[in-house]
Amino acid sequence: MKKPYIKQIRSFGERLLVIFFWLLVWELISRRINQVIILPSPLMVADALLQLCQTFDFWKAILFSSLRIIGGFGLGLILGTMLAVAAYNFNIIKLLITPLMKLAQAMPVASFIILALIWIKSKNLSVLTSFMMVMPIIYANIYQGLASADEKLLQMARVFRIGRWRRVKAIYLPAIVPHFVAAISVGVGLCWKAGIAAEVIGIPSGSIGQRLYEAKIYLMTKELFAWTAVIIIISIIFERIVMLLLNLVSKKGSKGAANGHTANQPD
Amino acid sequence: MDIRLINLTKRFGDKTVLDNVNISFAEGRISCLMGPSGRGKTTVANLIMGLIKPDSGTIEGCRGKAIAAVFQEDRLIEHWDAEKNIRLVCDKSVDSEQIREELQKVGINDYKSKAVGSFSGGMCRRVALVRALMARSDIVILDEPFKGLDDAVKMQVIEYLKTKTRGKTVIVITHDRTDAALLNADLITLE
16 A cells, blocks of 8 residues: 555656756757747746735636636537537438538647637627537547447347447447547647637627736736746636546546547547 | 348448348247347347347337347446446436345356456446346347356356246357257257
8 A cells, every 4th residue: 555655756756857957958949049028937927926916917817718618618518518419319410410510620729719809799709609619529529439330239228129228328328438538638638728719809899808818918927927837727627627527437437447548530 | 029130131341241031039938039240149149139120121019118138248338336236227216235146046146346447357248137037128139148257156146037028038149059058048049
């Protein structure tokens, strides 16, 4: 019992050292350049972040953007799953959906954001953008998972007349979960990147994107770095929460599903 | 009603596996389907189970009947334990105690603690057999059910099979002529 504990501490220590190394590199480069407007030091950014944390607007902006981006993520998750199940069961739906998914994947995010800005209010732009980022990934991976379900087990289920829900639990879920987990992992990162990009272009009032835009306009580089750090932190926290929930669910349905798969793009 | 295969033909690409075959399996009896490898014994089983369709000919006596099977491979959910695998095909009224008793009759005691993926081939075969015999069924199809079993266990399993399938139509695919004798089965040979 003692050894894995020591291993964990060692691995944590190693990670801390790596972070410290890169902070040191950043600090040294910043000192060499010696211009806050181009590259502020890590301490300056930390100070700016601390200042931001003390304002009500900071938390309001986080809430504003998080709600919309997570909302878009949730919608993409639900619709992507529903479409994948429909496409798996009905070939005509698969045929109809495939070009749309390909289009959604190939379209440059910036083009889509500008187009969407014509159709909807800038306030909701990040919802649509993060939805459009997540939905094709979820669709492709759930479909792939369903298609990879063991054909021999499905035949067994047919012969024994095993009911639909038992079939889902025994055969489909274990096949889907690894693909789903990979899709979520990719989707979470993408929805934050694209969602914030949409806010920077649409500049909805009270959003993180607006604050980033203002920081850029007024050359507040420290704040720009601080907001970037905030986005990364929220994205990581959100991903951890989703993965935790997924692990809880997948533990019930299947074992060891949450590892080592690469997310697929739609075919 | 007997299961009757009438003028049955099945091809896979250019290869004709069954050519105008006529077979009858007596209702309520054990029949052993024998023949050299590659003669289409498993194809016959798959046709009766409805997993594949014949190119021509008809199958009578299966419509509306509940079928249970041991497949050529065990087809168990590997990360589930034996009890859970069996429960998957059973009615809700079947309880853990009943499953445990049935598994012990074929010499399986690790029914709940281990995933069947960690079982030996012979143990998986017995779990697959218990699963087939505990499912509600009128017809039982067993494709080489004694594969991987040593002689002592095989005798135990044969006795268990005979008790559990009384009154059912059973088709056993085997290479071993002595299996047919031990099961008091009708012998059908695919030439």
